[in-house]
Amino acid sequence: MKRLLLMLVVLGGILTPNAEAAYRDIIQEKLVFYYVDNPGATLPSPTLMEVDKRTIARGGNLTTPLWTNADNAGLKDLLKALLKDPARGGDANLQRTVANVIGISGKKVHVYLYHDTGNLTKDTSMLVYCTNSGAYGAANSNASWPCASMYEPHPVFTGLIGIGAHFFSSGSRGGYSTTSEKRMVFVHELVHTQTAYQIENGLADDKKYGTDESHSVREMIPSKNSAFNEGIANAFGFRYHRVNSFNITGVFNSNGNLWVEDDAACSSASTFCLQDRLSGASVAEQTPCLANHKCYAIRDVPVDIILHNELITSNLLYQVMNQFDNNALLVEAVQRASTEMGTVGNYTFMPVFKELTKGCKAYINPSNPTGAKTKGMYMPLAALDFYTGYKVNSKATLARILGTTWGATDTNIDAYFSSHRATLMGYRTNATTWDEAAQLGRLATHLNIRTATTPTATIATED
Numbered sequence: 001m002k003r004l005l006l007m008l009v010v011l012g013g014i015l016t017p018n019a020e021a022a023y024r025d026i027i028q029e030k031l032v033f034y035y036v037d038n039p040g041a042t043l044p045s046p047t048l049m050e051v052d053k054r055t056i057a058r059g060g061n062l063t064t065p066l067w068t069n070a071d072n073a074g075l076k077d078l079l080k081a082l083l084k085d086p087a088r089g090g091d092a093n094l095q096r097t098v099a100n101v102i103g104i105s106g107k108k109v110h111v112y113l114y115h116d117t118g119n120l121t122k123d124t125s126m127l128v129y130c131t132n133s134g135a136y137g138a139a140n141s142n143a144s145w146p147c148a149s150m151y152e153p154h155p156v157f158t159g160l161i162g163i164g165a166h167f168f169s170s171g172s173r174g175g176y177s178t179t180s181e182k183r184m185v186f187v188h189e190l191v192h193t194q195t196a197y198q199i200e201n202g203l204a205d206d207k208k209y210g211t212d213e214s215h216s217v218r219e220m221i222p223s224k225n226s227a228f229n230e231g232i233a234n235a236f237g238f239r240y241h242r243v244n245s246f247n248i249t250g251v252f253n254s255n256g257n258l259w260v261e262d263d264a265a266c267s268s269a270s271t272f273c274l275q276d277r278l279s280g281a282s283v284a285e286q287t288p289c290l291a292n293h294k295c296y297a298i299r300d301v302p303v304d305i306i307l308h309n310e311l312i313t314s315n316l317l318y319q320v321m322n323q324f325d326n327n328a329l330l331v332e333a334v335q336r337a338s339t340e341m342g343t344v345g346n347y348t349f350m351p352v353f354k355e356l357t358k359g360c361k362a363y364i365n366p367s368n369p370t371g372a373k374t375k376g377m378y379m380p381l382a383a384l385d386f387y388t389g390y391k392v393n394s395k396a397t398l399a400r401i402l403g404t405t406w407g408a409t410d411t412n413i414d415a416y417f418s419s420h421r422a423t424l425m426g427y428r429t430n431a432t433t434w435d436e437a438a439q440l441g442r443l444a445t446h447l448n449i450r451t452a453t454t455p456t457a458t459i460a461t462e463d
Ligand SMILES: [Zn+2]
Pocket: 188, 189, 192, 229, 230, 233
């Protein structure tokens, strides 16, 4: 007995470092880094580009320009953060999140690291080197803007990321300033290598963001699928670091504006013409507004149109993971939904939301000593209701905005509308207050997802 107990103590003591080492093993196996010293010349062969991860992980130094050229200091820091033991400069939170995201496909990812400082014109052989559709390229010497892509189905590799030394150097880059914010962007791009994305039928790819081909975080864009695709990438990114400018709760509290691009050619019957849909729903325009756009107070925007903004899906998916303190729920939901997400004509949020709800129903709270079942399946719906402005008020509304009915074989969510919704709304101090912790956090305790108190040990301590 004594020997067994001693062994348990030892195992318990090393559990966390073991888990952290496992995350690093996944990263070392699945991320293949290529360093491109001159993106203006023909892409070298893979063997010449591949970065020696094992030496970095061991704390050694490389002899290539990636390590010796001071321009690449930010890229070096990223590699150390991903590969090194947290006790020796690794970023444990980044490693955990990245390993979780890689778990969606379980496949390898090519990460192209570009030495993109100085004014250069990328060679036509460059892969996944984006220069940003907005003013970023011109303002930043044609530096690489972080982007990612999926491969056609392949047994070993899922996709590729392009990211540059300029983005990771000090200073604001497209609104991302701190190291944490820039690493959040790396997580965001990694998610794009894992999730299938289909544009809606009838919408050209270069019109998904509107005619200006760019978008901002407060914008409602023509492609709801694209808004969702960005949302799921942000949700995992927020699990590493939640960037302040993505806070939508504050926008609800101040009844601030969301906007759409003002498109004179956009008209009538098209579901992609959001300004017509908003005026058809008698939503008043707000002034002043930024040039070439139309602004609308967030609380006025109908629930089916607000889902064209990426912050709504970003925050609600993040908040579900946050309330359960569990990334696997969304990882597994995406895995189960991947075929439907890759099917042309589907609204890709719908299958993920359904699978997430099923996963939350099956969740057992490990810190609840009584073992009572949770009512976790109500949390995704509560988060959707909260972040759409408390407008998901019936099962019919839910069916309409998701574009599907909620059958008996799916998780039964009727009780959300008959009782839990009133509980959630009862936590508001008034009808114009949104507070994630006070409302969603309290509901999480009510649903037994979280325990209100620290669990008590039930095993007697013996030597
Ligand atoms: Zn993105």
